[in-house]
Amino acid sequence: MLQFFFDFYENFYDYLISDDWARVILILKIISWVTSIFFMFLIVVLLKRSDTTWSLRERKYARQIAKGAQHWEKKWQKITDRLDRGDEASLKLAVIEAGGIFFQVLQFVAPGESTEERLEKADKQRLVSYERIFEAQRLRDFIIHNPKTGLTHQQAQEAIGSFEQGLKELEYL
Numbered sequence: 001m002l003q004f005f006f007d008f009y010e011n012f013y014d015y016l017i018s019d020d021w022a023r024v025i026l027i028l029k030i031i032s033w034v035t036s037i038f039f040m041f042l043i044v045v046l047l048k049r050s051d052t053t054w055s056l057r058e059r060k061y062a063r064q065i066a067k068g069a070q071h072w073e074k075k076w077q078k079i080t081d082r083l084d085r086g087d088e089a090s091l092k093l094a095v096i097e098a099g100g101i102f103f104q105v106l107q108f109v110a111p112g113e114s115t116e117e118r119l120e121k122a123d124k125q126r127l128v129s130y131e132r133i134f135e136a137q138r139l140r141d142f143i144i145h146n147p148k149t150g151l152t153h154q155q156a157q158e159a160i161g162s163f164e165q166g167l168k169e170l171e172y173l
Helices: 002-016 019-050 054-067 069-085 088-109 115-121 130-145 153-169
Strands: none
Touching (some): 069 088, 069 153, 088 130, 115 130
16 A cells, blocks of 8 residues: 555656646646736726725825815805906806816716716715706806806806805715
């Protein structure tokens, strides 16, 4: 019985030092490299699709907000000051700046290529005033693309109110 184990060990050792074993190892190495590359690619694709970096971006932005809360309050105060002035140029600038602040926040909350895509990705339960914000965004874009168009105080107040409501719903103001 002991001789059987010695013979088995000798045959196994001879196989391990033979060229056949080297070929087997080479094939196993190639297969392991290919599967490793495939799984790395799969991980990257799945991470992009699931947008796991959202929480990291959200935390980073929350830190920025916490550090610069006075900065955002000052910016929003400038917007309300412009709204209170009442002249058409100030109203237009107030709407554009309010939309700018909202869309900066929206970039972190709902990633996407365009503003419309970000608004659609934003959770409708979290962003109840979606329709109002979308209308305010349309008005903002119209002002930007048609600077000679007229703007009433009421329109500006509604648009800025929509952006403010959206920021409050997203808990950034």
